[in-house]
Amino acid sequence: MTASSLAQVIVAGIAMGAIYTLMALGFTILFNAMGVINFAQGDILMLGAVFGYTAYVQWHLDFFLTFVVGALGAAAVGLLMNWLIFRPLLGHPPLNSVIATIGASILIRAVGLIVWGSQALYFPPVMGSQPLNIFGVSILPYYLWALVIALLCIAAMQAFFRYTRTGKAMRATAQSRDAAALQGIPVQRMDALASAISAGLSGIGGVLVAPIFFVQTSMGALAGLKGFAAAVFGGLGSIPGAILGGVGLGVAENLSATLISSTYRDAVAFVILLVILFWRPSGLLGRSK
Amino acid sequence: MRRISGITLAGTVALAASLLLAGCGGAASGSQGNGAxxxxxxxxxxxxxxxxxxxxxxxxxxxxxxxxxxxxLINAKGGADGHQIRIVSGDTQGVPADATSVVNRFIYQDHVTALLGSPNSPEVLAILNLDKKAKVVLLDPSGVAMAITQSGDPYVFRIVATDKIFSQKLVDYALQTLKFKKIAVLYDTSDYGQGGEQLVTAELKAAGVQPVTVQGYNDNTNDFTSQLLAIKNAGAQAIILWGLYTQGAEILHQMQTLGMHTQVLASTGVTIGNFFQLAGSAANGMIGATAGYSPLRTDATAQNFIHAFQAKMHYVPDLNDVLAYDAVNVLAKAVETAHSTNEAKIRAALAGIQNYPGVGGPITFQKNGDGGTAALLFRVENGKEQLLP
Structure with missing residues (x-):
């Protein structure tokens, strides 16, 4: 394995990892707000991708507007889920909302199948199909651009939670709903916001991957699983943990596929996850109980 | 509780009965009595x-x-050994369980002489036991699962060429025609891909060639960077790819991204579905395999068939049309040879068929019932298939 090949594998891993990070952030934000793990997160990513496909390929919008359509469409679905599932089930055993989100996942996929069909859809390359060559690493310009967008989203989230009033209010709600409510924070509005942001991030992830891979209604299953793994990997509930988990998982699975065995790529990634959880049960950056 | 009125009850029963009848599906169609x-x-x-x-x-x-x-066509010429051929059909909806009920009806109500189906291998696998028990000839025109002829059912006869033929053809082309020595194998780890990988490595080994690398991928993978780089680093001149079309198209796109120009030789599963739409220009230069018939064939046998078929059916026949056509003709030939409609005699006559000139290529039944011997290779140029000589 030459150094440039290794660099190539790591770059591809970081790009995938950025998408996993968006998913992991979605899981983390919703978990912090309501203690819910949304198993339809991957299918919301798929919705972002198919909305993006409709906007870009069928409506001929430019790529910026495509983003807006994908993100807002996904966020709207997040709000709907908040209204139909998360809020009514708040205070019930967590298993109830788990089952409900699995149901939502099946429903979303079925609707996707009916509207967009079972065949993969071809999303044309956004910034040309001529790869750049940087120090022996061959990469499409769009890859770099997607990476930048994903990093910007992550940075914006960090800034939002650290510096804005609303962001602080959401963190306060995450720490203690009752105390936050007593301080006059509109807790229910925070829940809705968390649902919308969480789904919107997945929607952005969906639009970002659409030109890299094909768009298909089954694409959410594995993306959701990997995003969840990344969130657990870094420590569920921790935002820096989601970033570390996402990029770590992306790079680890690509390296293991290259250095160990491509056939067992997913298996190796999940074995690493198991080992880490064995060593640190609350994840790399999770708060230990 | 309110009593159900007699009329409602009768209506419900009638409705249920009609639903049941509709559920049985299918109908005798087409060719009965044409000049019979x-x-x-x-x-x-x-x-x-x-x-x-x-x-x-x-x-x-x-x-x-x-x-x-x-x-x-056979009936218009006086039938097979004087017997008119009647076709009955049943809809399986692609569901193996439905195939068993359709086939049960064929065997025990319609008393068919032969079964013919299905393009969907799992349906064929599901009815093998029924067929074996009833000792009815089963013509499998296009179901390609290897297991169909490995079941030990002596009544199964397959028309389409199997992956064994395709792997021979692809390996042969890479080694003999293109004179490549460094071959990589890339396959998906499903039954289909794994089966292909084993056939290809066996073929290579028989020719004294060790693949430079063998790389697998799961059926949910969409980033193939590590596999492709391993192939690049192994110095492969050609990749024999065994998988399905969506991932096949993705692999070609990613090879383009990585600036790889390694020759790709692909299994039949790669170039079906909406492959050409997905792969676009990334498919140019690749070589694919297909069964013995293609609408692109320019020889007289194929062209005459296409013209005659099109005149009657108003569309250009595809592989499924041709394989079913050959299957019925092979059966007619067997009935003529056997001079009988006795199942055992027809079976014996079928088993003896050698080099039958089907439209989709010569048919010679082996002991296990595999009969297809023909495969075609094509190169993709400007998004279109060009058959290779």
């Missing part, structure tokens, strides 16, 4: 089963069209 009155011998019934609704409906409809077309 001349013949005094009892007709032969062929039960054609396959998906006529659902996502595989096109394949099933073409199979039925091909079989009906063949029966009409």
């Amino acid at each position: 009155s001349a013949s005094s011998k009892a007709p032969i019934t062929i039960g054609v089963f396959g998906p006529l609704s659902g996502s595989l409906a096109v394949a099933g409809q073409h199979q039925l069209d091909g079989a009906t077309y063949a029966a009409d």
Whole structure:
């Protein structure tokens, strides 16, 4: 394995990892707000991708507007889920909302199948199909651009939670709903916001991957699983943990596929996850109980 | 509780009965009685089963069209050994369980002489036991699963060439025609891909070539960077790719991204579905395999068939039409040889068929029932398939 090949594998891993990070952030934000793990997160990513496909390929919008359509469409679905599932089930055993989100996942996929069909859809390359060559690493310009967008989203989230009033209010709600409510924070509005942001991030992830891979209604299953793994990997509930988990998982699975065995790529990634959880049960950056 | 009135009850029963009848599906179609009155011998019934609704409906409809077309031609010439051929059909909806009920009906109600189906291998696998028990000849025109002829059912006869033929053809082309020595194998880890990988490595080994690397991928992978780089680093001149079309197209796109120009030779699964739409220009230069018939064939046999078929059915026949057509003709030939409609005698006559000149290529039945021997290779140029000599 030459150094440039290794660099190539790591770059591809970081790009995938950025998408996993968006998913992991979605899981983390919703978990912090309501203690819910949304198993339809991957299918919301798929919705972002198919909305993006409709906007870009069928409506001929430019790529910026495509983003807006994908993100807002996904966020709207997040709000709907908040209204139909998360809020009514708040205070019930967590298993109830788990089952409900699995149901939502099946429903979303079925609707996707009916509207967009079972065949993969071809999303044309956004910034040309001529790869750049940087120090022996061959990469499409769009890859770099997607990476930048994903990093910007992550940075914006960090800034939002650290510096804005609303962001602080959401963190306060995450720490203690009752105390936050007593301080006059509109807790229910925070829940809705968390649902919308969480789904919107997945929607952005969906639009970002659409030109890299094909768009298909089954694409959410594995993306959701990997995003969840990344969130657990870094420590569920921790935002820096989601970033570390996402990029770590992306790079680890690509390296293991290259250095160990491509056939067992997913298996190796999940074995690493198991080992880490064995060593640190609350994840790399999770708060230990 | 309110009493159910007699009328409601009767209505419900009638509705239920009609639903049940509709559920049995299918109908005798097409070719019965076309000029049949001349013949005094009892007709032969062929039960054609396959998906006529659902996502595989096109394949099933073409199979039925091909079989009906063949029966009409044979009947117009006086039948097979004087027996008119009657086609009955049943819709399986692509569901193996439905295939068993359709086939049960064929065997025990329609008393068919032969079964014909299905493009969907799992349906064929599901009915093998029924067929074996009833000792009815089963013609499998296009179901490609290797397991179909490994089941030990002596009544199974397959028309289409299997992956063994395709792997031979692809390996041969890479080694003999293109004179490559460094071959990589890339396969998906499903039954289909794994089966292909084993056949390809065995073929290579038989030619004294060790693949430079063998790389697998799961059926949910969409980033193939590590596999492709391993192949690049191994210095491969060609990749033999065994998988399905969506991932196949993705692999070609990613090779383009990585600036790889390694020759790709792909299994039949890669170039079906909406492959050409997905792969676009990334497919240019690749070589693919397909069964012995393609509408692109320019030889007289294929062209004459296409013209005659098109005149009657108003579309260009595809592989499923041709394979079902050949299947019915092979059966007619066996009936003529056997001079009988006795199942055991027809079976024996079929087993003895050698080099039958089918439209989709010569058919020679081996002991396990595999009969297809022909495969074609094509190169993709400007998004279009060009058959290789």
